[in-house]
Amino acid sequence: MxxxxxxxxxxxxxxxxxxxxxxxxxxxxxxxxxxxxxxxxxxxxxxxxxxxxxxxxxxxxxxxxxxxxxxxxxxxxxxxxxxxxxxxxxxxxxxxxxxxxxxxxxxxxxxxxxxxxxxxxxxxxxxxxxxxxxxxxxxxxxxxxxxxxxxxxxxxxxxxxxxxxxxxxxxxxxxxxTFPDAETMSEIVEVHFPGLKQELLREALKMFYDIRDTPGLKKKPSTSELLDWIKLLLNEDVDAATLRERDGRKLIPPLHGALLKNEQDVQLFEKLAFLNRRDGR
The missing domain is CATH 3.40.50.300 (P-loop containing nucleotide triphosphate hydrolases)
Structure with missing residues (x-):
């Protein structure tokens, strides 16, 4: 066996x-x-x-x-x-x-x-x-x-x-x-969403790992939450260009409720967006 x-x-x-x-x-x-x-x-x-x-x-x-x-x-x-x-x-x-x-x-x-x-x-x-x-x-x-x-x-x-x-x-x-690296995560996503556009996958993974690496985050999003998020992105027809937008107003990802699961983390990203707007980024 x-x-x-x-x-x-x-x-x-x-x-x-x-x-x-x-x-x-x-x-x-x-x-x-x-x-x-x-x-x-x-x-x-x-x-x-x-x-x-x-x-x-x-x-x-x-x-x-x-x-x-x-x-x-x-x-x-x-x-x-x-x-x-x-x-x-x-x-x-x-x-x-x-x-x-x-x-x-x-x-x-x-x-x-x-x-x-x-x-x-x-x-x-x-x-x-x-x-x-x-x-x-x-x-x-x-x-x-x-x-x-x-x-x-x-x-x-x-x-x-x-x-x-x-x-x-x-x-x-x-x-x-151990938490999957980007390469392994790509394989996991491919199992659940075969044929996903590589550009969308690349941008989604970049945003996902950026969120996980954010200092002060109370709960890091998990693999299952990433899969839920990608499913919503496909359902709402969110494209890679939307995920690439990095201005101060777009720090909170679209459909973020699949990734951020408590008010402290949402407030953290809102605060970061405010600081970026104040600093003119």
């Missing part, structure tokens, strides 16, 4: 090496990077490239590790016992399987995505150490042990919102997705 990228996802050489190293080592691949750099989509594309089923576990701030294994619905069992339902005699009827249970018992080797693990409580990664290491867990209510039929390909994403424990990091193969 080797990942070489797909027609819909531009994977750099170092990313392909990282994915295949994690598969060979049978270790979870921990992927970090700026939001919008394709971490979540990577798991989808790996599953597609390997012809494997994708099992997704999207983590929230309230998610507990136990939910990935199973949950015992004691409330439903109590209600059924009060109603005289025969299901209460088999406790297995009240065990809800989690995503790890699904991955461990899959007939064929799946890809398991644990998305944005850093959103959960700091103890969340530690609570999964044994299960991800030994690929098994015990169901106390039924007395059974659920062991993986084959090790799933585990992809774990993080936005670096909080530090992950060292014990957890030791069990992972790590890769940081």
């Amino acid at each position: 080797r990942f070489e990228g797909t027609t819909g996802y531009v994977a750099t050489e170092d990313l392909r090496i990282a994915v295949n190293a994690a598969i060979a080592l049978q270790r979870p691949l921990l992927v970090k990077g700026e939001p919008g750099t394709g971490k979540t989509v990577l798991a989808q594309e790996i599953a597609s490239a390997l012809g494997a089923n994708l099992i997704e576990w999207h983590i929230k701030s309230t998610t507990k590790a136990q939910q990935g294994l199973y949950e015992y619905d004691a409330v439903s069992r109590l209600r059924d016992s009060q109603l005289g339902d025969d299901r209460v005699h088999d406790i297995a009827n009240y065990i809800r399987k989690g995503r790890l249970w699904e991955a461990f018992t899959a007939d064929e080797r799946p890809v398991l995505l644990i998305d944005e693990i850093d959103k959960a409580d700091i103890e969340f990664p530690n609570d999964l150490l044994r299960e991800l290491d030994r690929m098994e867990f015990h169901v106390y209510e039924t007395g059974e042990t659920i062991a993986a039929r084959q090790r799933p390909v585990v992809i774990i994403t993080s936005n670096n919102e909080k530090e992950l424990p060292d014990a957890f990091l030791r069990r992972c193969f790590f890769h940081y997705i």
Whole structure:
């Protein structure tokens, strides 16, 4: 099983090496990077490239590790016992399987995505150490042990919102997705907008990277936001000449709501435009 990228996802050489190293080592691949750099989509594309089923576990701030294994619905069992339902005699009827249970018992080797693990409580990664290491867990209510039929390909994403424990990091193969340079970004845009006029692409990328390099910017626009912006440029028939205009009144890009996502950054560009007009630029 080797990942070489797909027609819909531009994977750099170092990313392909990282994915295949994690598969060979049978270790979870921990992927970090700026939001919008394709971490979540990577798991989808790996599953597609390997012809494997994708099992997704999207983590929230309230998610507990136990939910990935199973949950015992004691409330439903109590209600059924009060109603005289025969299901209460088999406790297995009240065990809800989690995503790890699904991955461990899959007939064929799946890809398991644990998305944005850093959103959960700091103890969340530690609570999964044994299960991800030994690929098994015990169901106390039924007395059974659920062991993986084959090790799933585990992809774990993080936005670096909080530090992950060292014990957890030791069990992972790590890769940081660096923000694409202009050449790689051109390839990504070509995948989504084949045949885009090169002049428009060149001017759009120049403005995009100029915005990202602006000192004091609170939130830099991401790859996904660039793709949204280009889609709007095409939809509104904005040409390359419009993007080339650099006078003080044009510092804020057209359709900037796709790139600038908070009022502080919009105000920053308005201030820069004002200063340029005042200085007669």
